[in-house]
Amino acid sequence: MNTPTKGVPEGEQQVPQENAAAKSTLWELFRSDHPAVVTVLSIFAALVVGAVLIVISDQPTRDAAKYFFSAPGDTFSFGWKAISQAYAALFQGAILDPSALSSGSASKILGPLSETLVAATPLILAGLSVTLAFRVGLFNIGAQGQMLIAAIFSGYIGFAWHLPVVIHLLIAVIGGIVGGALWGGIAGWLKAKTGAHEVITTIMLNYVAIGIINYLLGVHGFQAKPYQNAISPPIDGNARFWLLPFGLGNNLRVNASFIVAILATFFVWWLLTRSTIGFRFRAVGANQNAAKTAGMSISRAYITAMLIVGALAGLAGAAQVLGPNGAVTADADAGMGFDAITVALLGRGSAVGTFWAGLLFGALRAGGVQMLASTSTPQDLVQIIQSLIVLFIAAPGLVRLVFRLRQTDHGGMAVEAKGWNG
Amino acid sequence: MSDMDVLSPEPDAPIPEEVVQHKVIEARVSRGRQIGTGVALVLIGLITVLVLGRSAHSATSIFDFNASGGGSVPKLHLPAQTACLVLGLLIVLAGIYQLIRGFSPRAMKWIGSVAALFFVLSFLAWAGSGGSTVQVGSLLYQSLFLATPLILGAMSGLLCERSGVINVAIEGEMLAAAFAGAFVGTIAGNLWIGVLGAIIVGGLMGAMLAVFSIKFLVNQVVLGVVLNVFALGLTGFLFDGLMANNQNTMNDPGFFGPISIPVLSDIPVIGGLLFNQNIIVYAMYLIVIVIDVALVRTRWGLRTRAVGEHPKAADTVGINVLRLRYHNVIMGGCVAGLAGAFVTIGSVGSFTKNITSGNGFIALAALIFGRWTPRGAVGAALLFGFATALQTVLSLLQTPVPINSNLLGTLPYLATIFAVAGLVGRVRAPAADGEPYVKG
CATH class of the missing domain: 1.10.3470 (ABC transporter involved in vitamin B12 uptake, BtuC)
Structure with a gap:
């Protein structure tokens, strides 16, 4: 491929002839719509839009804009200051605060990373749930409900039973898996037996789950004394995920549920690429009719898939309640249900991709907290950035248009959610 | 339109070769569905009679139909227990008829709506039998x-x-x-x-x-x-x-x-x-x-x-x-x-x-x-x-x-x-x- 390609603008073709082959291949890659390029550019574009919003919401910049025509420099300098401070805080909250390095305290240096992992764990687990559903041609909007039911199950086992170490945690986690699988399984069963579209049933099941958890948090026996707040009694110490033994001070909240997330990622990877069940799932997801002709049972695939999908989201719920939260509350899902969809979309239908996407969005979440604290930029910015990243990635045509990329046969998502009749 | 040609078709975009799948929708009511709706009606009726009717206080419930503004109508006094019993029995009867003979789908639509209305009425009567007025x-x-x-x-x-x-x-x-x-x-x-x-x-x-x-x-x-x-x-x-x-x-x-x-x-x-x-x-x-x-x-x-x-x-x-x-x-x-x-x-x-x-x-x-x-x-x-x-x-x-x-x-x-x-x-x-x- 050393001939200049049509899509590359004129000016970019001035490559020295001798190593043109090597250079132009790399350059062409950068100018093509390779998924990695589209992803990076999407993140960049989303951050740019975010920057615009930071400027709008910044009071000094707004004040300066009022005398824009007499001193335009002020607006730009205040605006630039607002953007750089907010994004610097985002970085410091998510990865590393340089000022902590001099303090020498391990918990301060590793604190941001720990927060990132804490936020990423449920995102990865729930994201895997959505990813798996995508590959079977299902759209799981019900991660929220599945997480809540799982939170009820593992939370109840966690505070009401008293079992030895390890066993208690194990049983509480299994409880969460069962709860989530139950809630996902209902949607799968309905889809398989009646054709009820899972988008509608899972959304409705979310509201039912919210009703149930709100009800339970007002019932004596589930609600903690003195029955004033909607919160359960604290989870037994034995049922909590243990903090990871870094031996670096105990201020870090990162806990063993992150290991569960890694294991789950491995499991979903194995399931999708190495197992017979996974092959059936993908076959059903890719082409129902072909799968049916090949003798696979579509309804069994839907039910099994939704059981596993629910179980994964259930793990996310368990990770929240038995991990950092330590008690059941009505917001045990922490809005992860919808974030999980964006994680899965960014992960492009692969388990490993979902893992990295979960880490990225976990970092954004953790950074968002710091951004709010030090620059009072609202955390919702993170949500905007997330949705825009996914929007741009889902529309490679737009990214190609904006950044003038060359169209290749790359791209396209491995995910397909079908219309109501599908 | 020129960039449309460059952009589309997407590699993964479904090709609308056969956009429409023809499905024949049957108007006929299957025996299974007939039994299903019949049983559902009987159950709802029984709940009305047994659960609502029995637990309702014997007082009359008062229904107030007057919304804010507009002409006023007198309040309706409904003996709660009797209402639940009668309306519930009617629902049960409809269910039994559906089980034995079966309503036509068109009639079933009406029967279903009326049964739902009856159930809601009995429910409101039951709810109001504690002595407070139901602000309908x-x-x-x-x-x-x-x-x-x-x-x-x-x-x-x-x-x-x-x-x-x-x-x-x-x-x-x-x-x-x-x-x-x-x-x-x-x-x-x-x-x-x-x-x-x-x-x-x-x-x-x-x-x-x-x-x-x-x-x-x-x-x-x-x-x-x-x-x-x-x-x-x-x-x-x-x-x-x-x-x-x-x-x-x-x-x-x-x-x-x-x-x-x-x-x-x-x-x-x-x-x-x-x-x-x-x-x-x-x-x-x-x-x-x-x-x-x-x-x-x-x-x-x-x-x-x-x-x-x-x-x-x-x-x-x-x-x-x-x-x-x-x-x-x-x-x-x-x-x-x-x-x-x-x-x-x-x-x-x-x-x-x-x-x-x-x-x-x-x-x-x-x-x-x-x-x-x-x-x-x-x-x-x-x-x-x-x-x-x-x-x-x-x-x-x-x-x-x-x-x-x-x-x-x-x-x-x-x-x-x-x-x-x-x-x-x-x-x-x-x-x-x-x-x-x-x-x-």
């Missing part, structure tokens, strides 16, 4: 009020989906518009400009939906979800960043009060209920009627349905499929924008974070529950509104057995699940709903 008038008024954004949202979805674009983004369109309504209304100091702002912002969200789904062929369900997250984030961000600290100057638009229509509002019961509402509710009446008529009686309606069912055929006879879809999706966004305006300046008069709280999804469910028809969607939305209003009314009553409003609140959602699971008959979306159209 205000219950119905509240139902309509709460159903208004749902109806408008469902109409927005209907405009999109009947022309073949799935709209899961109703929630996001409403939320963004609700913010715009409060913000613009306050800045301009004029509610009408606020409504205009809300409609424009709703239309812009609709335009985003249209461009990404029609031009960039993004999967429409995915797109809808992403737009919802975007709207939630954007309004939350702007609320915290701008409004929260400037409530008086940015978030105090006031709200539309009820306007009573001179003669009509004097009709007993109905007058106070239907004709003593605010301007957005009246606009909703108009929109529903226009869509209901236009969809089957006008050229636009025929074309919309054609494009939603079989775009290729529509294209062949010279209808501009993509333009019509752009048109309808943006118009749908504007209608959702009006729903958003209702949420802020139509009722509470200020914006709070996530103020639509899932109403857009309920509107979507109402649309599907109502089988993508205007009348069906309105009926389903009214049902949801009623269920929500019932929670408020019941919490004020001394029911014989306390009812948890959280659990009661899940009823409409459970009903929707049953509905889409086919217990009220199979629902079928417009055949090309969600299929991007690529001219080929």
